[in-house]
Amino acid sequence: MEIIPADTDKRRLFARRFSRRVTTYFAVCAFLAFVNWYTTPHHWWVVWVIAGWGLSILLSLVHYLFGWDDEDDYRNR
Numbered sequence: 001m002e003i004i005p006a007d008t009d010k011r012r013l014f015a016r017r018f019s020r021r022v023t024t025y026f027a028v029c030a031f032l033a034f035v036n037w038y039t040t041p042h043h044w045w046v047v048w049v050i051a052g053w054g055l056s057i058l059l060s061l062v063h064y065l066f067g068w069d070d071e072d073d074y075r076n077r
Helices: 006-039 046-065 070-075
Strands: none
8 A cells, every 4th residue: 555645635636626727717718708709899808807717726826836825824923
């Protein structure tokens, strides 16, 4: 029986969740871009959705890469 470190499990779990979020992001944004193009091509409101949701995904990636953890922040004060 092989013992896998907890860090590896967390990394795999994050990778799985993050890839699912990115896939959902692209699928939904592509659909909304089509709807936007079809209904109101002169006003691109979908840019706000893409920017807001993309910022959320980017911040979650930065949070993971730099190892910011809320519990650690409270313990170090």
